[in-house]
Amino acid sequence: MARLIEPSRDKLDQLLTPLTDGERMVIDLFDQKLPAEWEIYVQPHLNGLRPDIVLLHPDVGIGVFEIKDWNLAAMEYYAKDDGAGHCVLMGRDKNGRAFSRQADNPINKILLYEDELLHLYCPRLDHRAGAAVITAGLIFPCSPRKEVARVFRRFRLAHDGMREHPRYYPIAGAEDVSSGALEVLFPESGRRSSRVMSDAVAEDLRGWLKEPFFSQEQRRPLELDARQLELTTTRTVKGYRRIKGPAGSGKSAVLAARASRLAAEGKHSLVVSFNITLLNYLRDLAVRHDATRRVIRRQIDFLNFHGWCKRVCLDTGHAEDYDRLWASSSDGQELESGWVLREGLPSLMRRLYSENASRDTMPQYDAVLVDEGQDFRPSWWQTLRLALKQGGEMVLVADKTQNIYGTAGAWTEEAMANAGFRGPWIELKSSHRLPPAVVPLVGRFAKEFLQDEEIDIPQVEQGQKQLEFEGPVELRWLHVRARPNALDACDSELRRMMQGLATDTAVPDITFLSGADLGRRFVEMQSDKGIHLLHTFDADQRTAQRQKRAFFQGAALVKATTPQSFKGWEARHLIVFVASVERPEAKALLYTALTRLRRHKHGSCLTVVSCCDELQTYGQSWPAYEEF
Structure with a gap:
């Protein structure tokens, strides 16, 4: 049978934290030496802990490993009492300067991994007997095992499990990795079965080990159908376009892809939404289309309307005007509703753009693209038009069914005509997101x-x-x-x-x-x-x-x-x-x-x-x- 390695070998070079040479050596060793039933998870998410490697066999057990490419000869490492009855890991450089390395102490890390594996990620694992199926090991591919044992001896002696059951807490050094000594790196690898381990326990743990679907998807190009692709590659003669469609019809994908296309052409765009969190999602969509992440950071500003107004004031030396506006509100708080957002900010922006019309000080964009437009007020849209360069383009996407703030009714046909739009809405009718049963x-x-x-x-x-x-x-x-x-x-x-x-x-x-x-x-x-x-x-x-x-x-x-x-x-x-x-x-x-x-x-x-x-x-x- 083929071994499961996640991420797969062809994806290992795409990890957010690049693998060290030592980690690659250990992955290769486990892949070559372990029976195929052992699954190998590299830098698994594990509720944010991210150990270096986790091994899983549904009939045998679990191994979690911290791999350190430390050269213990490069400086003096030693254990020291902190005066409160605890032992801390210290380092001393060649100039004699001592400093704490306790935050990086790998002993603490593997004990934390073991504890959470036993008590959190495997709820169907017997807590009393379950420790016998978990190995928590340290591997130092660049330092001799004898030196590793010396540095961490006091920490091991201070822990009951490490002192009494060293088989479940192995320590390996450079000679063990280079010789492929699997029995030293992972003594329990020779076991063939366990009365405590089960398929159910393994399935519980896999949910914490597997790479989230969204992370996998971020490596794939954005999928667009023919109609959506047409909207990302074209513009209207006058530059104004409005798109409506139900939930899941791809409106946000079209908007993000259009911004990405413009960024790749060297144009500067402003992407605006009402809520802050949506901006993160739009940015993630944009990087999956034409432009690279670096280009998108340089060419696209992702802001909510309030955030854009604040940036304009601060960037153009009008911070006091902005602060006075909020101070004049009834509560002085930066709320997402109320008079300041309805009338105060649009009025201030209009005044600033009017007073500085002859100067090259106010920000201007080649394109302004607004998502979830039904949450916007027409006055906000008119304010954003002030930031559009001559001959630029503006895109509004909306779904009035999702009128969660009660603002969609303000977008009458008269308001639309005064907003620069002519002709009917472009409609996206089919849902590409929702399961048919929903x-x-x-x-x-x-x-x-x-x-x-x-x-x-x-x-x-x-x-x-x-x-x-x-x-x-x-x-x-x-x-x-x-x-x-x-x-x-x-x-x-x-x-x-x-x-x-x-x-x-x-x-x-x-x-x-x-x-x-x-x-x-x-x-x-x-x-x-x-x-x-x-x-x-x-x-x-x-x-x-x-x-x-x-x-x-x-x-x-x-x-x-x-x-x-x-x-x-x-x-x-x-x-x-x-x-x-x-x-x-x-x-x-x-x-x-x-x-x-x-x-x-x-x-x-x-x-x-x-x-x-x-x-x-x-x-x-x-x-x-x-x-x-």
Whole structure:
């Protein structure tokens, strides 16, 4: 049988952290010497820990290794008491200067790996006997084993397991790697079976080891159909284009690809969205098209409207005008709504561009492209037009069905005409994202609960490509009878989803969407259980804003955010919590959340956890309905 190595050998040179020579030697050794049933995971994500190598055999056990290309002869390494009863790793250079290396102490790292493997990533592994199937080893390909043993002797003696069961904590040196001494690097490799290890335990762990789907996808070119490709390679005579379409029709992909094409031509573009997190997603899409990452960083500015206004003020020496504007607001806070954003900022921008019209001081772009345009106010669009160079182009993409802020109604035909547009909208009608089984469910939701809104329901894509990507999809509705049990229901669903991942996805591919209150409690609950989440739920508004700027799907963590912040994104494993749909915007928000599911030939899954009695009948129409 062929051995599983992940990433595959042809992808190892594309790792974000390049492999060292020593790591390559060890990978080759394990590949040559171990039986084919041993799976090899190189720099696996593992909830953000990223050990160098993890080995997995479903019938035998687990090995986790830290590989250090340190030359222990280059400086003096030694152990020292810190005065509080602990031993710390120290270094002393040739000038006699001593400094701590404790933060890099590989003993601490392998003990952490072992502990989390036993207590977090393998929940079906017996905690008392499970330690016997886990090897946590150190490998130093550039230093003699005797020298490695000397440096780390005190640390090993201080740990009961290392002292009493050294077989499970091997230390290997340069001579062991060069001679291929597998029995020294990994003594347990000779074992053929285990009473404790099982396929179920292995499957639990694989979800944490596999490279997330989104990270894999970032290495692939952006796929566009003929209509989408036409929109990325052309412009209108006057330069103004508006595109509408339902969720999943490829609007964001078209916009990002157009920006990438313009960047490759040397043109400077501004890409704008309402929410901050969407900008990260658009940037990831853009780098998968024409321009390189370096060119995109240089030629495209990704900003939300508020951020662009702030940049203009600061870059042109008008910071005081900007600060006075916020100080004049009722609360002085940089909120995403209110008078300052509705009227204050547009008015300030118009004044600055008018006063400096004859100077070359105000930023100008070859193109301005706006995503999720239904969230924009016409006054913002008119303000952005001031930054367009003569003969430039502007693109607006929108889906009025996702009217979560109640702003889409402002885009009347009169407002559109005054915004520079002529002729009808360009329409993208087919959903390239949604699994076919989801389309009638979201369509029925829109017809039942969005009756007073302009509705643009996705259509199932026809043809061979649709059949090719029609993978299995799991759709569940979990109705919570008692609201106090909602948090436990969400936690239970996360655990269930972790154990039922698609074959090519990992735990970090799971996304949890909810309001801020339950979201914060959910993050705290998972943190208490050792699961680290990439989230945007901090109670401090400024910290939450920073979290939104750092929200990337490629991060090796479970994602948790609000449906507002996930607008425009997509996920293959999705949990949505809904507490109430009393207001029209709340209904539109749930519609937006339901349409974030990404289809794939290897499968996807969506669970809605609901406390809304109003939605119970609708939920009962889903393929799987349960009560909690």
